[in-house]
Amino acid sequence: MKILAAGDIHGNVLAAKKLADKAYREKVDLVVLAGDIVEDDDKLPGVISPFLDKKKRVLFVPGNHESMATADFIADFYDITNLHGYSIKYQNIGIFGCSGNNIGVNQLSEDEIFSLLKRGFEKVKDSKKTVMVTHVHPSNTKMGKLGHELIREGSRGVKKAVEQFHPDILICSHVHEAQGIEERLGKTKIFNVGTEGKIIEI
Numbered sequence: 001m002k003i004l005a006a007g008d009i010h011g012n013v014l015a016a017k018k019l020a021d022k023a024y025r026e027k028v029d030l031v032v033l034a035g036d037i038v039e040d041d042d043k044l045p046g047v048i049s050p051f052l053d054k055k056k057r058v059l060f061v062p063g064n065h066e067s068m069a070t071a072d073f074i075a076d077f078y079d080i081t082n083l084h085g086y087s088i089k090y091q092n093i094g095i096f097g098c099s100g101n102n103i104g105v106n107q108l109s110e111d112e113i114f115s116l117l118k119r120g121f122e123k124v125k126d127s128k129k130t131v132m133v134t135h136v137h138p139s140n141t142k143m144g145k146l147g148h149e150l151i152r153e154g155s156r157g158v159k160k161a162v163e164q165f166h167p168d169i170l171i172c173s174h175v176h177e178a179q180g181i182e183e184r185l186g187k188t189k190i191f192n193v194g195t196e197g198k199i200i201e202i
Contacts, residue, residue: 001091002026004056006197007034007135007173009047010065019197020050026199030090031056034173034193035063035099035135038070048078059083061097063135063174067106071099083133087120093131093202094124100134100158100172113157121165129202132167134158136174138185143178143192162188169200 004023009015023031031051037060038047051058058080062071068084075082083097098116101107108116117132124130137143138159162170162185170190173179179194191198 001030001093001202002028003030003032003131003200003202004028004197005032005034005171005191005193005200006195007063007193008036008195009033010036011039011047012195013046013050015195016047017050020054020056022197022199023051023056024054028056028199031058032095032133032171033058033060034133034171035061035101036065036173037063037074039065048074048080052078059088059095059097059133061133061135062099062101062106064099064101064103064106083120085116085119087124089124089127092128094121094127094129095131095133096120096124097133100136100155102136102155102157108157110155110157110160113155114160117157117161117165121161121167125165129169130165130167131169131171131202132161132165132188133171135172137172137178137192138162138170138190141185141190142183143175143181143190159185162186169202171200
């Protein structure tokens with residue numbers, strides 16, 4: 001299975017169109033958006049339509065720039081999957097997620113983050129491989145050493161989930177300066193995907 005994963009579009013329609021073109025060229029099976037699709041809950045721009053125009057299935061988690069109400073609106077309006085606390089199976093790959101958002105007005109506690117990830121994982125734990133999707137990176141990682149000091153720490157709830165559930169892949173974004181960084185936490189390969197996106201083959 002081939003995924004195009006990206007994050008931090010922040011309402012940039014041109015960036016979304018470039019990513020959609022890439023998804024089409026690369027013949028990906030899924031597009032996974034790791035949060036911050038819009039900018040501060042303002043009027044939803046057309047950042048999802050380019051992917052749907054290319055007949056691509058889209059999954060996402062909200063970031064710290066989306067309220068849960070906005071995330072629900074995006075999912076309902078475009079008929080796409082919000083992975084926040086949920087999961088899907090695709091080609092025997094289990095995909096589950098949570099925003100992991102622990103800063104700002106829409107923040108969750110670390111216990112809530114872990115519980116939401118656990119809820120999603122429990123439904124796909126028998127899959128051949130598992131992919132976890134969050135907006136925020138795990139705490140105490142290389143990517144957390146970059147960017148603004150308010151977002152460097154990462155999420156302890158996300159890290160706990162990685163250590164307990166051992167997903168094969170974790171897709172995250174959030175720290176713009178860490179775009180493109182890959183690292184491992186145990187058996188889990190972590191991709192900070194950013195606006196330019198990353199093709200991931202599973």
